[in-house]
């Protein structure tokens with residue numbers, strides 16, 4: 001009888017302890033999850049969100065890329081959009097959208113690294129925004145060769161005022177870490193991959 005009571009007591013202690021550990025884990029995971037993706041915390045000079053639609057195309061087809069930018073905290077920014085080498089920027093497709101109005105946009109620089117190609121826009125928010133706090137960049141990419149599981153990403157960096165923008169971006173050292181990205185697939189790989197997916 002004595003040992004049974006002890007067993008029950010230790011069981012209870014075990015579950016209470018487990019409860020504390022689980023509660024702690026929930027608090028920790030909530031704290032971590034709320035940080036990076038939250039709109040209250042801009043990463044670098046501005047908040048950016050990128051959407052690619054459609055996310056599956058074949059070569060010769062185009063996809064629309066939309067970048068939303070707000071919470072800009074620098075006087076001059078470089079918006080770098082990176083995409084797989086199996087896609088190309090469609091000439092003259094880039095537009096800024098400010099307060100519902102569309103304006104022609106660069107890109108001001110472009111280049112191809114080893115695996116990733118880039119277009120870059122240098123923007124002075126005070127000139128572009130005219131009192132608005134946010135804007136969009138719209139552009140199109142065309143598929144040129146198979147991309148199995150690609151990402152189109154955006155990284156906003158500071159535009160260095162001491163370096164001429166014509167010479168600032170180097171695709172060999174793009175200083176590019178996407179702060180947001182979206183999926184893209186191009187070509188036959190896109191059609192065949194659905195059969196291997198178990199999630200539906």
Ligand SMILES: [Ca+2]
Nearest residue numbers: 044155156157
């Ligand atoms: Ca950045």
Ligand SMILES: [Ca+2]
Nearest residue numbers: 159160163165
């Ligand atoms: Ca510059």
Ligand SMILES: [Ca+2]
Nearest residue numbers: 157175176177
């Ligand atoms: Ca960067």
